[in-house]
Amino acid sequence: MTVRPPKRMHLAAHFPGVNNTTVWADPRSRSQIEFSSFEHLARTAERGLFDFFFLAEGLRLREHKGRIHDLDVVGRPESLTVLNALAAVTERLGLAATVNATFNEPYELARRLASLDHLSGGRAAWNVVTSSDAFTGENFRRGGYLDRTERYTRAAEFVSTARELWDSWTADGAPRPFAHRGRHFDIAGEFTVPRSPQGHPVVIQAGDSDEGREFAASAADVIFTRHGSPEAGRAFSTDVKRRLERYGRTPDDLKIMPGVTVVLGDTAAEAQERAAEIRRQQVSPQTAILVLEQIWGVDLSAYDPDGPLPEIDPVAEPQLTQGRTRRGDTVAIAEKWRALSKEKGLSIRQTVIEASGRQSFVGTPQAVAAELETFVRHGAADGFILVPHLTPGGLDEFVDRVVPLLQERGVFRTEYEGTTLRSHLGLSDPVRKG
Template identity: 65%
Template structure:
């Protein structure tokens, strides 16, 4: 939906359940369980108390491996997405519930039924973060294994969305379910939906993917984009590109909400926050994690690499094989290695200090007032529509933000003081389906 000319932009916030990633600080004695339902309840209720648009649950279909061993941050495991979100629907009232589900290893009929069920049980609060999984390592868990070529992953993703929509749209109000059919390169499906049209019609569709294919897919099909960028200028460029792609796909520029992931560290002063942020980063990146991070880029084992020393003199290999199940975002390994070497020489960093700097995502660090000002600045400058907040602590890491930053955003008049709608689509200001 378009907003009036000159109006200040509304800030959208969501809460990412921290877990098996490089953000969560498991060394903190306050860290709780990743699998206890009470952890999910605490974060979801905190997000709802903070009037956030949705709770965001990530997904992983296989534990990552490095040097043939399970990555230690993954050992805690991850429950299945749908039971968690369906259960959270019973203990929340307005909060949207978004789950990450692969388009590669799931079938349209099952997905249509599962998300329609969640939308019915939550009275219109369901969302689907659509992701692709193209690596054979993940595929080994499934009957068809690594059958899907990388270049076909968005072909299947597009057909998955198209086929699930056929089922969602097959049961008109006051009419019996009609038989539907979908035929494409990936699917040949004929059947009937078991559920009537859900409150939202379609769940809100979220997408994460920064490649040209990923951006094109998101601009054509997604209601919101989960992305990463580290500066206001980079955010403005990404947002402008996605909005232009949405227009080219026949959509309104504001039909797609841009929601980068962001962490935050609060302090009573700028110096206090900076010190806390540095301490957290070195908890997140221990010596072993720093070496593994470099080995992931180099693609080979680097025995004897000193976490406090320089990077290897050799260049990364073209076909990395030391890490399995983790996305390698860097396309030009040699260029990235040279850029890292320049940073080391300029700042005198060892490997661990370098990794601390280059591996961090968008982060807001400062007093609550500074963080509120920065979030508002990004949104008003059209560098984002808001942020998916990623706390560093499970499950209480969002509490301080809701208590200290949300009231300051409300004072600016750009963040809601109460929910005005009941569905996730209404929270995000999206068109009805």
């Protein structure tokens, strides 16, 4: 009987800082904006042989009840600029930037991404996000002009147009004219950057709506998802990957990587205690009320964080928070949280802690390595994007204590086998069109 080798997992590192992931008050927490912090986390990820380093980005500081949201980072440098600097202090690590497809233009962004791909030797990636938010749009000439139903239509055409530009140089290295005539873009000219080492930078997508899943199936190489439990992960993976065939793609063409947290301890009890303390630090009494207000859409400052959930229902169009992605059906979320609170006798703060966290792997290094392997082996994900709670040293312990165990199990690389991000992810090179 032939024994199949274990499935290799993919790992990436997310630099946190927007929302309540980061434990700001921890004495080990350092700057969120100084280059030394980005460099430390990136170097740690490369030491751990991770596939890529991932930067989120917001285009406007969020507001809550008319005031700057106090968990946003003020002064965060622009992502592609940071990644170009990181290209000089790393050698193999992929470099992924979040860039909005609603408030940018294909020609300009395609040049910036191709430039990063050249400067890094083929390690660039683009996390495509969209927005129909007029609040964010006020920073741009067109404002919040784009209807929600159009955001993925524009994003799909944006990616397709960028790929036309990346393909516009001939195989022997000469520029040739391009012309794109579409619903959202009407451009023509010559692209100034030669075809880059990867041909096309890797495309990442993070939307979970039906439109987002369809867009990922048609255009993305990686999905950054919040589906953390094995059951939800398998259902999500099955749904997205079944859509690939209609676009002439195979399941290997798309990697599903949920964002996860990891908390380690020398014993299971110690790890659980550390995880509980981290969650308490992440969800302060003030933060618990703020999160609840984002769902209920009304001022709840009079409520006790250690008391019961509100009996009132969420409003249909919450207006308290500006610049944040809507949480979906807030009435359904409220009902789910009430049921959880009633079942376990939880206060507001305890409910937020239990209901709003990412998928967490908590335990000894050996137990966490085994659980990560099981998750991938059972088809719930192709790998993970680690979201540490400390900046910049939150990845150190995982790299030192868990990565060697994954390597011993034969489920993670012991060295980089290629030089490009596509090679790390096992993605084929794009076929030149035109």
